[in-house]
Amino acid sequence: MDDFDVVIRNGTIATASDTMQCDVGIKDGKVVALARNLARGRTDIDAAGKLVLPGGVDGHCHLDQPMPDGLEMADDFLSGSISAACGGTTTVIPFAAQAKGQSLRAAVEDYHRRAEGKAVIDYAFHMIISDPTETVLREELPRLIREGYTSFKIYMTYDDMKLNDRQILDLLAVARREGAMAMIHAENSDCIAWLTEQLEAAGLTAPKYHAASRPMLVEREATHRAIALSELVDVPILIVHVSGKEAIEQIRWARGHGLRIYAETCPQYVMLTEQDLDMDGYHGAKCVCSPPPRDKENQQYIWDGLADGLFTVFSSDHAPFRYADAKGKMPEGKEVPFRYIPNGIPGLETRLPLLFSEGVGRGRIDLNRFVALTATEPAKMYGLYPRKGTIAIGGDADIAIWDPLKEVVIANEALHHNVDYTPYEGIKVIGWPTMTLSRGEIVYQENRPCGTAGRGKFLKCGLPDPARPKKR
Ligand code: URP
Numbered sequence: 375m376d377d378f379d380v381v382i383r384n385g386t387i388a389t390a391s392d393t394m395q396c397d398v399g400i401k402d403g404k405v406v407a408l409a410r411n412l413a414r415g416r417t418d419i420d421a422a423g424k425l426v427l428p429g430g431v432d433g434h435c436h437l438d439q440p441m442p443d444g445l446e447m448a449d450d451f452l453s454g455s456i457s458a459a460c461g462g463t464t465t466v467i468p469f470a471a472q473a474k475g476q477s478l479r480a481a482v483e484d485y486h487r488r489a490e491g492k493a494v495i496d497y498a499f500h501m502i503i504s505d506p507t508e509t510v511l512r513e514e515l516p517r518l519i520r521e522g523y524t525s526f527k528i529y530m531t532y533d534d535m536k537l538n539d540r541q542i543l544d545l546l547a548v549a550r551r552e553g554a555m556a557m558i559h560a561e562n563s564d565c566i567a568w569l570t571e572q573l574e575a576a577g578l579t580a581p582k583y584h585a586a587s588r589p590m591l592v593e594r595e596a597t598h599r600a601i602a603l604s605e606l607v608d609v610p611i612l613i614v615h616v617s618g619k620e621a622i623e624q625i626r627w628a629r630g631h632g633l634r635i636y637a638e639t640c641p642q643y644v645m646l647t648e649q650d651l652d653m654d655g656y657h658g659a660k661c662v663c664s665p666p667p668r669d670k671e672n673q674q675y676i677w678d679g680l681a682d683g684l685f686t687v688f689s690s691d692h693a694p695f696r697y698a699d700a701k702g703k704m705p706e707g708k709e710v711p712f713r714y715i716p717n718g719i720p721g722l723e724t725r726l727p728l729l730f731s732e733g734v735g736r737g738r739i740d741l742n743r744f745v746a747l748t749a750t751e752p753a754k755m756y757g758l759y760p761r762k763g764t765i766a767i768g769g770d771a772d773i774a775i776w777d778p779l780k781e782v783v784i785a786n787e788a789l790h791h792n793v794d795y796t797p798y799e800g801i802k803v804i805g806w807p808t809m810t811l812s813r814g815e816i817v818y819q820e821n822r823p824c825g826t827a828g829r830g831k832f833l834k835c836g837l838p839d840p841a842r843p844k845k846r
């Protein structure tokens with residue numbers, strides 16, 4: 375006699391490869407049966423007319439990350455994970471950021487303290503390495519990778535985090551040896567600093583000049599350099615938050631030459647343009663992120679890359695700063711020149727509905743590709759597959775049930791993050807999750823979060839699929 379804790383019946387299941395009509399049987403948090411007409415579960419969910427999709431894996435978001443200069447992220451692991459669950463995401467991977475002079479181990483331990491007892495869904499950590507000392511390179515990083523922190527981010531810009539080419543090479547060599555994934559923020563720091571000075575000298579400091587200080591060539595040059603460094607070391611890398619044509623051209627060139635260059639993009643690069651940084655008064659600060667949003671033509675390049683496989687993952691890059699807040703977009707309580715506006719925009723909860731509506735709904739990508747970009751590929755990229763990122767027997771029952779016809783006009787007051795705005799206010803989407811299950815437990819249902827704080831577990835990551843050392 376079958377004995378299911380939960381059965382989801384009558385729905386249409388889609389994975390990265392297949393779409394099928396069948397029920398899902400869940401026991402002890404795992405998927406244990408995929409078949410038609412399963413026996414009733416203790417909880418029996420009718421998903422007729424609904425899509426049953428793997429819960430999203432958001433492989434790039436920032437939660438409660440320690441900030442310099444009195445800034446503070448608005449979302450911690452509680453509000454961030456609730457917001458993620460309400461948008462159909464069941465795994466988040468934020469960043470344990472090393473400050474200069476800090477040990478990497480201490481940064482990871484501090485981040486565990488920040489997460490402890492808070493998350494309602496499962497989470498793993500990337501690391502950010504800002505100080506690759508001999509101890510980090512020889513001892514801390516290799517050990518941490520072996521303990522399940524198998525990806526780290528390298529910044530080519532931002533004064534407090536940027537690394538020079540020699541430092542990047544040293545880190546890529548460790549990634550190659552250990553089979554870890556290096557994520558690269560590719561923008562040329564000196565070009566940005568020079569342009570910023572020119573703009574300031576001309577009195578051009580409004581938020582819209584953030585875009586002028588980071589034109590596509592600064593992203594193109596750094597992307598090209600990152601590719602060259604990766605080629606030299608012979609290690610795969612992931613270029614994160616790719617914004618448009620010029621970086622894409624570099625990545626296509628690299629792929630064409632057989633290099634293992636992976637790419638990520640985010641909702642802001644298909645939904646926003648630099649015009650959004652020119653909203654009335656100072657409101658453009660709400661869309662200040664790096665690289666900045668480009669224009670309609672570049673959005674089309676991003677769509678093409680999402681459809682044709684140039685992009686492997688689609689993440690939110692949720693970086694939550696409140697607008698009317700001295701710890702957020704108005705440092706010290708006032709409007710400031712663009713260089714002092716904290717970079718980043720919120721997007722954990724809207725990531726999936728925006729891509730579903732604008733991508734699947736408008737025929738730009740199909741449903742299986744949607745699942746691949748938002749769940750399966752990020753799970754593979756960060757060593758969590760097949761436990762996460764698909765619906766398969768033996769995998770965690772992390773599932774989002776979608777009403778593909780539900781119309782929602784995005785409004786910040788209906789979102790669950792702790793940010794006082796969304797850049798997507800007023801945009802109508804068609805399709806939204808009606809229920810999210812994390813390891814078989816309902817954590818969101820009919821517009822209400824219902825997971826208990828601290829139920830989310832820390833996940834040790836395996837070696838990323840693309841970075842796993844090749845068998846000789
Ligand atoms: O502007 C951005 N992207 N802020 C978040 C930090 C980062 O570089 O990803």
Ligand code: ZN
Pocket residue numbers: 559614615664
């Ligand atoms: Zn970045």
Ligand code: ZN
Pocket residue numbers: 434435436691692693
């Ligand atoms: Zn980021």
